[in-house]
Amino acid sequence: MLANIVIQFMNGLAGASSLFLVAAGLSIIFGVSRIVNFAHGSLYMLGIYLAYTFVEFFGRGSILGFWGAVLFGALSVGVIGAVIEIAVLRRIYRAPELFQLLATFALVLIIKDVALYIWGAEDLLGPRAPGLRGAVEILGKRFPQYDLVLIVIGPVVLGLLWLLLNRTRWGTLVRAATQDREMVGALGVNQAWLFTSVFFLGAFLAGLGGAVQLPREPAQLMLDVTTISDAFVIVVVGGMGSIGGAFVAALLIAQIKAFCIGIGDVTVFGIVFSFSKLTLVVEFIVMAIVLVVRPWGLLGKPQGSQRGASTVEPLMLPLNKGFWAITVGLLLALTALPLVGDDFLLVLFIDIAIFAVFAAALHFLMGPAGMVSFGHAAYFGLGCYGAALLFLKLKWPMELALIGSPIVAGIGALVFGWFCVRLSGVYLAMLTLAFAQIAWSVVFQWDAFTGGSNGLIGIWPSAWAKDKTIFYLLAMAICAGCVILLWRVVHAPFGYVLRAGRDSPLRVDAIGIDLRRFQWYGFALAGAVTGLAGGLYTFSKGSISPETLAIPRSVDGLVMVLLGGVQTLTGPVVGAALFTWLQDEIARNTEYWRAILGFTVLAIVLAFPAGVAGFAKIAWTRMRARPEAGGQAA
Amino acid sequence: MLKISGLNSFYGRAHILFDLALEANKGEVVVLLGRNGAGKSTTMKSIIGLVQPSAGSIEFEGKSIERQSPYRIARAGLGYVPEERRIFTDLTVMENLEVGRQPSRDGAPTWTPERLFDLFPNLGRMKDRPGGRMSGGEQQMLTIARTLMGNPRLILLDEPSEGLAPVIVEQMANTIRELKREGLAVLLSEQNLHFSEMVADRAYIVEKGRIRYSGSMADLMRDTEVRAAFLQV
Numbered sequence A: 001m002l003a004n005i006v007i008q009f010m011n012g013l014a015g016a017s018s019l020f021l022v023a024a025g026l027s028i029i030f031g032v033s034r035i036v037n038f039a040h041g042s043l044y045m046l047g048i049y050l051a052y053t054f055v056e057f058f059g060r061g062s063i064l065g066f067w068g069a070v071l072f073g074a075l076s077v078g079v080i081g082a083v084i085e086i087a088v089l090r091r092i093y094r095a096p097e098l099f100q101l102l103a104t105f106a107l108v109l110i111i112k113d114v115a116l117y118i119w120g121a122e123d124l125l126g127p128r129a130p131g132l133r134g135a136v137e138i139l140g141k142r143f144p145q146y147d148l149v150l151i152v153i154g155p156v157v158l159g160l161l162w163l164l165l166n167r168t169r170w171g172t173l174v175r176a177a178t179q180d181r182e183m184v185g186a187l188g189v190n191q192a193w194l195f196t197s198v199f200f201l202g203a204f205l206a207g208l209g210g211a212v213q214l215p216r217e218p219a220q221l222m223l224d225v226t227t228i229s230d231a232f233v234i235v236v237v238g239g240m241g242s243i244g245g246a247f248v249a250a251l252l253i254a255q256i257k258a259f260c261i262g263i264g265d266v267t268v269f270g271i272v273f274s275f276s277k278l279t280l281v282v283e284f285i286v287m288a289i290v291l292v293v294r295p296w297g298l299l300g301k302p303q304g305s306q307r308g309a310s311t312v313e314p315l316m317l318p319l320n321k322g323f324w325a326i327t328v329g330l331l332l333a334l335t336a337l338p339l340v341g342d343d344f345l346l347v348l349f350i351d352i353a354i355f356a357v358f359a360a361a362l363h364f365l366m367g368p369a370g371m372v373s374f375g376h377a378a379y380f381g382l383g384c385y386g387a388a389l390l391f392l393k394l395k396w397p398m399e400l401a402l403i404g405s406p407i408v409a410g411i412g413a414l415v416f417g418w419f420c421v422r423l424s425g426v427y428l429a430m431l432t433l434a435f436a437q438i439a440w441s442v443v444f445q446w447d448a449f450t451g452g453s454n455g456l457i458g459i460w461p462s463a464w465a466k467d468k469t470i471f472y473l474l475a476m477a478i479c480a481g482c483v484i485l486l487w488r489v490v491h492a493p494f495g496y497v498l499r500a501g502r503d504s505p506l507r508v509d510a511i512g513i514d515l516r517r518f519q520w521y522g523f524a525l526a527g528a529v530t531g532l533a534g535g536l537y538t539f540s541k542g543s544i545s546p547e548t549l550a551i552p553r554s555v556d557g558l559v560m561v562l563l564g565g566v567q568t569l570t571g572p573v574v575g576a577a578l579f580t581w582l583q584d585e586i587a588r589n590t591e592y593w594r595a596i597l598g599f600t601v602l603a604i605v606l607a608f609p610a611g612v613a614g615f616a617k618i619a620w621t622r623m624r625a626r627p628e629a630g631g632q633a634a
Numbered sequence B: 001m002l003k004i005s006g007l008n009s010f011y012g013r014a015h016i017l018f019d020l021a022l023e024a025n026k027g028e029v030v031v032l033l034g035r036n037g038a039g040k041s042t043t044m045k046s047i048i049g050l051v052q053p054s055a056g057s058i059e060f061e062g063k064s065i066e067r068q069s070p071y072r073i074a075r076a077g078l079g080y081v082p083e084e085r086r087i088f089t090d091l092t093v094m095e096n097l098e099v100g101r102q103p104s105r106d107g108a109p110t111w112t113p114e115r116l117f118d119l120f121p122n123l124g125r126m127k128d129r130p131g132g133r134m135s136g137g138e139q140q141m142l143t144i145a146r147t148l149m150g151n152p153r154l155i156l157l158d159e160p161s162e163g164l165a166p167v168i169v170e171q172m173a174n175t176i177r178e179l180k181r182e183g184l185a186v187l188l189s190e191q192n193l194h195f196s197e198m199v200a201d202r203a204y205i206v207e208k209g210r211i212r213y214s215g216s217m218a219d220l221m222r223d224t225e226v227r228a229a230f231l232q233v
């Protein structure tokens, strides 16, 4: 028993090292640049792949070759990080935060396809470390030698980082820039190089975290998303920007995971508790608890926004007559679409309608309500499963199941939202991600009820709506209804309170409005509307799987909203249409649709930092205001 | 050594500075006087490049700097001390000074932490204290010392006397005179006329983003009419 506990503990320590390396890199990059780098998991993934390639090159057998490969792999990833900073991120430091996020999402897509192109879709398992292939005996149990090395690497890197940050000029500059990068520049420090070097270091750490895993886990294309969510969790639990916090959090989470695996199934009063199933979510549960109890993380400090970071306010103008004319015209044209389009086109437009609702609801949350959700697919998925289960288990007809889907999702959003509205900014976003992950894992593992990883099949529309044209019109009507509803809400007193709360929460509280309650209802409304989109999706496809609420789905939603621009209410609709169409169009023609999408998104971000619809709106306003146009300060 | 003409600056759509012109010469202390919101800080920020002017020229030692980034302007020998002090609160006094350190420069006094501790003895007694645990006056000393570590030829001081007790204001005046003696040019922004009188050679008055008066400090002190029009509240 004791031996088991010790071995589990050692396993935990070994697992913590890589997690810590990745999270430390993410944390340093965030501290200085205030960019939440979604591509950090992709850098980790590249670390494993590159180490694999270097090992093949140097020879699998030699000790020097192995460690050389680990080091070269990590260094190459560092260089890639620096190149990314110079080529992309440097251009958008002054852009709104959400745009920076979008750019790093685009990088995730691009890196995934680059990896697919170079290394293929097969898992690649590296060799075991030469000279460390055996095991040592601890209390009569065998423990891999290589894992002992891993256990040492974490604290060693922590120590080196501490020295670097506290005992060198570079470290002093980094810590100063974390607090006020503009002032650092005004004191004569070349921020560009400081930032590039920070990205190099952060990427190097991610790459190293990946490379040292080479003998333990196969290189594969899913590592980017799983790693980034792990790294986020650790950074948030430890406290944003705190390296020591990241270390403690990595240890804590790795230990809990190791013990969940170690405990396995436990039967209490005849009920089986499966701890091993918990491993998929346990870190998110820990994060949710930490965020609620100590919102700034274990070792973090409550921090305001960094000086010199950009704060661009989304503008929200009332819509004018010309706009309405265009909208009505467009709606009429869309209604007439079945006259000219074939079924493929109708299916595409049904998808667009569904995702337009999803994106509009997410936009409502992110824009007017000022709450960024990284886990909005949870409510989409709850709507999907709500409708499917009502249809299959309770035998409700499509019409009732469709009404049920927003209710199910709305209840979910009420529960999750109650916790989320207690936080703000990145922390809120992380908590939404945590809840989405928890919801996903329940759906994914509850075979008896949700069909587990296979999902549910055979959910078809009622007889009258089986025809594609009818279903298309139904989808369009629901889409229009939802967008109008959200638009009305934004321009109702309820919406004013939310917007005022986003801009100056203290002032809203000061005039005696319970802002949190408004935000809570806003969260639930967005969830319910998204759930309706989910219900519609279920009946349009006839089957659903846990993918409907997985992270990539949330990411798609974010990309749609950001693509269209957060400034306008038409943005998400335009973004959803563009995204869905691009995905459909490109995926049909090439295996590498992600990269093409990623490059498109990057091009858009670099060219129109206000989103497509936002850009059109600004251009429109400019054109009309030309006579009085004056100079602009940066 | 600093020559500004036709300077116009905006915050977003708000036009703040209108065709501003001013000069500061070597070894001179020049004060920019004006009421709250007159545009003094904006002028300072435009010079150091934190606000990008929409029009106008800023020449420093014969080179135009109006399109350059703050770090290049600072490296040209211009030091900026912000009104809000902007101390790095997580860093110690020594570390704050380290951030400001730049190589020594011809034609400008070279500063080391030791020399600065002679100038600001208080700081020498709290070398390892984090900036966040210092009084306002101590922070004001530190922000000036930090900028001096860059060995500037000209230093922009935005309202150094603001919020300081009378004794400390007296010390601040001594410090500025000391800097002048070292050969530094100083461009100061102030609302405190008494303090300005102690240190300045020449004065400009800004009002609503325009220069309304320029002349020697002594002349300004005699001209009660101008003072009544632009300075008294």
Ligand SMILES: Nc1ncnc2c1ncn2[C@@H]1O[C@H](COP(=O)(O)OP(=O)(O)OP(=O)(O)O)[C@@H](O)[C@H]1O
Pocket: B011, B014, B016, B034, B035, B036, B037, B038, B039, B040, B041, B042, B043, B083, B191
């Ligand atoms: N970041 C900003 N955004 C928009 N307007 C600003 C900003 N900073 C200052 N202003 C406006 O610009 C004008 C000039 O401000 P500035 O700070 O230059 O005045 P000042 O002379 O330094 O005043 P004070 O003595 O109060 O420091 C004021 O009307 C102010 O409201």
Ligand SMILES: [Mg+2]
Pocket: B040, B041, B042, B083, B158, B159
């Ligand atoms: Mg000012």
